[in-house]
Amino acid sequence: MSKVTLTEIPQIEPGIRRGRNVHEGYVRACNLQFDNLLTRLRADSLYMRCLELAQGRTLVTEEKLPNLYLLLRYYLPSIGIGNIVEFGTYRGGSALFLAALAQELLPDCRVFGFDSFAGMPSTEREIDLHQAGDFRDADLLELTGFPASAGLQNIEFVPGLFENSFPDAAARIGKIALCHVDCDIRSAVAYYDASKRHMLPGGYWVFDDPLVASCTGAMEAVRSSSSSAMGCSRNRLIHTWSSGQDSLQKASLLWLLAWATSLPRCGPRGPGVSRPLRFIVDSLRK
């Protein structure tokens, strides 16, 4: 199976700094921003197959899906066995993308997609642009039948408001390796907090929304949670944290922000070196 190689970042020492895996974050983010990863992924048959499943079903942009891909391909295999939880599944696009990847790369991992599947709950007018009922066109019946037709056996959709559905489901889900938070509004994004005590050491949270123009409530939720450790810029899109959630690391630039940390048992590993990163250094100087 063809797969992309990632350019190493030798300037950053591997290892854990105050609970953070700084090196990992730089590798993902700089490859995405400076080394044309999106184009190179076109030659990765697994990525393309998973992307096809998501296309037409997902609101997650194609700049963000590679971050999830890199986590499943190169980093989740290092942290032990855990499942994937998504808060905000809608028509299933990103959840199916994750499930297709996991079926290939993480055979013991299941994906659980949480959503009302009936649209947004009530929102806060002072902070959320989205309103109750947005995204109500999800079709849970159609979605439930789809994975089998796509050959996926590792995905489950859990309907209901998170606060009603997650507590019971969490008991059977067990340890979580990745939590994808894509639910746009302050109260829902803040609910990710409930996943903390189920997180595998070194597991990751990916926040899709905080820097999306229509999701300031998501930014507020994330900032409240991480407060002093968080610094943000409006033109950056993705946040990736790990279970050292109080210690975040700024790890990428411009349109992509990968907040990457990792507990020591993750270790300082990553994909192999493909070539020097002179061009990144040059870009950073501009």
Ligand SMILES: C[S@@+](CC[C@H](N)C(=O)[O-])C[C@H]1O[C@@H](n2cnc3c(N)ncnc32)[C@H](O)[C@@H]1O
């Ligand atoms: C942007 S959509 C998710 C997009 C999806 N990840 C994709 O791939 O396109 C946000 C979803 O969050 C759901 N949502 C927001 N707050 C929720 C809550 N408290 N409980 C359940 N679902 C919620 C909405 O119903 C909506 O379907």
